[in-house]
Structures are given as C-alpha cells and as structure tokens.
Amino acid sequence: MTAQSILIGISACVLGEQVRFDGGHKRNAFVNDELASFAQFLPICPEVAIGMPIPRKAIRLIQDEERVALVETKDESQDYTDTMNQFSKDKALELTSLPLCGYVVCAKSPTCGMERVKVYRQNFAEKDGVGLYTRQLQEQLPWLPIEEDGRLHDDVLRENFVTRVFSLHDLYESLGDNPTVKDVVNFHSRYKLMLMAHHPQSYRSLGRMVANIKNYDLGEFIEEYRLGLMNALSHRASRKNNTNVLMHFQGYFKRDLSKTQKAELTQVIHDYRKGVLPLLAPVTLIKHYLTMYPDEYLSQQRYLEPYPQELKLRYGL
Structure with a gap:
C-alpha cells in the first residue's frame, strides 16, 4: 500500500480548514494524523462552494409544506435550498467519474450531516434529517463508504x-x-x-x-x-x-x-x-x-x- 494512494472526499472543516460558519473548524485527529498517511483527501465545503462567506449566519433545515429547505436560522427568507441542491447534484455527478473510495462528512451539519440532522417543523424539531449535500452523495454514489467525523471515535x-x-x-x-x-x-x-x-x-x-x-x-x-x-x-x-x-x-x-x-x-x-x-x-x-x-x-x-x-x-x- 503506497502513501497518498487512496482518494477520499472530506468535509473541509474536518480536515482542519477554518470554513465553518463561525470561522472555526472540526479537525479530526484520526483522519489527519493516521489515515492521512495512506490517503489523498479531496476537501469540499458546500456552503463556501456556493459563495457563502466566512464567517456567516448560521443555517438550518426546515420542513415546509412541500420540501425540506435550507435557510438562515434567524431569517428564513434567506433561502439557499435551490442553490445548494444544484451544487450538490453537480458535484456528486462529478465525483462519479473519480476513483473515490470514501467520504468523511461533518456530523449534524445541515449540508453534510449523514444522519440525525435537526429538521425544524412548525412547533418542534426532530433529529431525522440528512444534509442536502450528503443526501446527493448517497443517492448518486450508493456504493460509496460515507461516515461522519464523530462516529469515527467509535x-x-x-x-x-x-x-x-x-x-x-x-x-x-x-x-x-x-x-x-x-x-x-x-x-x-x-x-x-x-x-x-x-x-x-x-x-x-x-x-x-x-x-x-x-x-x-x-x-x-x-x-x-x-x-x-x-x-x-x-x-x-x-x-x-x-x-x-x-x-x-x-x-x-x-x-x-x-x-x-x-x-x-x-x-x-x-x-x-x-x-x-x-x-x-x-x-x-x-x-x-x-x-x-x-x-x-x-x-x-x-x-x-x-x-x-x-x-x-x-x-x-
């Protein structure tokens, strides 16, 4: 097994890049200190990729009558759903042409979370959502191993x-x-x-x-x-x-x-x-x-x- 031989997609914040809404990161020690010896990472932050600034207003998923939408937490009129869905579809399609062997996503993120992402409804919130970007990965690359950064501690x-x-x-x-x-x-x-x-x-x-x-x-x-x-x-x-x-x-x-x-x-x-x-x-x-x-x-x-x-x-x- 040669170093830098395995291509793995990753949420940029998990790799240590300061791209989160508050300008921080979620660097994962196992990924950066151990797995990195055998992998080449492809870092992507969907939110930055669609032009959102660093730092930026917090966003969340809400359930309206027809869909799950991605909006600013304090101003639901700021809706990023269509832009994020289009980016996610295009990027997932692009990734199908690469020898991608896995993907590490950021837990709880409304764009990258793999499971138990909060979805806000009229009077309550449930942890039953999937980030908009990760959902496209799951749908277009159903064979791809995907895991959340937090679950890698297990x-x-x-x-x-x-x-x-x-x-x-x-x-x-x-x-x-x-x-x-x-x-x-x-x-x-x-x-x-x-x-x-x-x-x-x-x-x-x-x-x-x-x-x-x-x-x-x-x-x-x-x-x-x-x-x-x-x-x-x-x-x-x-x-x-x-x-x-x-x-x-x-x-x-x-x-x-x-x-x-x-x-x-x-x-x-x-x-x-x-x-x-x-x-x-x-x-x-x-x-x-x-x-x-x-x-x-x-x-x-x-x-x-x-x-x-x-x-x-x-x-x-």
Whole structure:
C-alpha cells in the first residue's frame, strides 16, 4: 500500500480548514494524523462552494409544506435550498467519474450531516434529517463508504469504514482500466472470508453472481458487484461471524498443526469468542502458522490484513 494512494472526499472543516460558519473548524485527529498517511483527501465545503462567506449566519433545515429547505436560522427568507441542491447534484455527478473510495462528512451539519440532522417543523424539531449535500452523495454514489467525523471515535465504526475504503480501493486497483472475468474472479476469491465475516447472506449471493458472471455484460456486472460488496461490508463483522471465519481458517491447518498447536489456536479463538482477547490475537497466530505452513488460498485472504497494520484498528475489536 503506497502513501497518498487512496482518494477520499472530506468535509473541509474536518480536515482542519477554518470554513465553518463561525470561522472555526472540526479537525479530526484520526483522519489527519493516521489515515492521512495512506490517503489523498479531496476537501469540499458546500456552503463556501456556493459563495457563502466566512464567517456567516448560521443555517438550518426546515420542513415546509412541500420540501425540506435550507435557510438562515434567524431569517428564513434567506433561502439557499435551490442553490445548494444544484451544487450538490453537480458535484456528486462529478465525483462519479473519480476513483473515490470514501467520504468523511461533518456530523449534524445541515449540508453534510449523514444522519440525525435537526429538521425544524412548525412547533418542534426532530433529529431525522440528512444534509442536502450528503443526501446527493448517497443517492448518486450508493456504493460509496460515507461516515461522519464523530462516529469515527467509535472503534467498531472506524474499523468498518476503513475496511470498506481499502476494499473499494483494492477493487479499483485489481480490476484496472480493462478488467477481465479472471480479474473479477480472483478479486472475489480473496474476499470470500471477509464477506463471510461481515454478511454471510451476501457471501452466498455474491458467490452465485460470480459463478454466473458469463451471463452478464461485464461492465454491468462490475457495477452490480461493487454495490453488493460495499453493502455487504457495511454490516459490522460480529464476534460470532468472526469466530466462524477463524474456525474456517483452523480447519485448513488440521493436517499440519501439532496437537499442542491445535490446542493453542483453539484456545485463542475461544478466548476471542468470549471477549477475553481482541481479534488481533487469533489473526496474528494464524498469520504465524501460515509462515510455517504456507497455503496460497489462505495467504491471499484479505480478511487477514484488510488495511495497513499501522492503523492499529483491530486492537479494540
């Protein structure tokens, strides 16, 4: 994995740019101090992009009779809805032409929030909205991993987002500009156990798709497969599913490991299942055994290293 190789969109304020309504920022430490070593960021502030100044009047979403509108908080006659929607549609369409592998948006923002954004109605407000810009990203790039800056503080959500980002990048790198059926089959083979951990139903359905790939137009197949893969990986890998995958690995070693080694691996997997050890422990032991007893199929499984170890994301899982 080379530095600066993965293109990730980001709310400019999350990158530390002072573009918020009050002239401040929402710099995210994980993004800037750790993920930045492996990514090239594309910073966008939709509000500045449509010409709003810094600093500026606060804005919010309101529900009127026909639509959700974006207006100034203290003067609802100052309506930015149409301008923001047009910018958002155009920018999202532009982004579909780039090898974008993820997007980090600013939580609670009426333009960038991914969920639980306040929408003001006649006599009350509910946290049930989506920022106007992010809604267009979701609609026009449904395969794209999108996460909020605040949710990246959660170990599980952070690991899941990074897994999806690196997996999408791997898909683009593996298929290249002139993909072949063999490229797709080889990629899917490397992701079988990853899919089993995240979403067993998709593991089976995508497996059937790949088995019947010759019945598809390849370009259409890749688009459908990309969406299915990203949807599958958006499900968090549960402890139960991870344990199942670890036992699957264990089964491949049954003829190679000594009685003592088998007992050691069984105990480590059992301790992970009970929550005594993090996922890193059995994965590290399996990788150790693979150096002793090489297996081409197991060694290529992306599950063992879905992203650079330097990110230290499996320590708390």
